[in-house]
Amino acid sequence: MTVSTTSTLAGPYRGDGVTKVFPFNFLVTSKEDITIYVTDVNTWATVEFHAPNYSISGIGNPEGGTIISDHALQTHQIGVIEGSRPLTQNAVFNNQGAFYPKEYEKALDRMTFIAQDMSARLDRCVQLPNSIVGMGYDLKLPKPVAGKAIGWSADGKSLVNI
Numbered sequence: 001m002t003v004s005t006t007s008t009l010a011g012p013y014r015g016d017g018v019t020k021v022f023p024f025n026f027l028v029t030s031k032e033d034i035t036i037y038v039t040d041v042n043t044w045a046t047v048e049f050h051a052p053n054y055s056i057s058g059i060g061n062p063e064g065g066t067i068i069s070d071h072a073l074q075t076h077q078i079g080v081i082e083g084s085r086p087l088t089q090n091a092v093f094n095n096q097g098a099f100y101p102k103e104y105e106k107a108l109d110r111m112t113f114i115a116q117d118m119s120a121r122l123d124r125c126v127q128l129p130n131s132i133v134g135m136g137y138d139l140k141l142p143k144p145v146a147g148k149a150i151g152w153s154a155d156g157k158s159l160v161n162i
Helices: 101-123
Strands: 009-014 021-024 034-040 046-049 054-057 065-069 077-083 150-152 159-161
Touching (some): 021 077, 077 101
Antiparallel strands (some): 009 077, 021 065, 034 046, 034 077, 150 159
């Protein structure tokens, strides 16, 4: 199978207190391949939902499927469906064993999906420009301190509480 989708995210879905069915358009091979995030827009608190809080139709369908939730999203909630495959490689290929192209293709497809999952996460991260490499920047977050914000140090090379 070729991997024709480039995203493993679906949504955001704004709650209406009624809707319980939410579509996604990427391959899912098991229930464990998906994480659902529900955010309360009043507090921005986010909760992860895993099986068994929902059922999935379309497992194994390259075109995607739907999530059927046990509970409707409320009007103050936003839901997002994310592909979140375990970072494992379970295929075993023996030296001088039989060649099964479908098994190799499945293993390569899985690695493509994992790369897409990671790309989606990186796209949501704060990043320095590509031109800033090896210039002595320390991007470790400082210890949290109540009432303080994070900002750049006086020399502009590290993050500090301000």
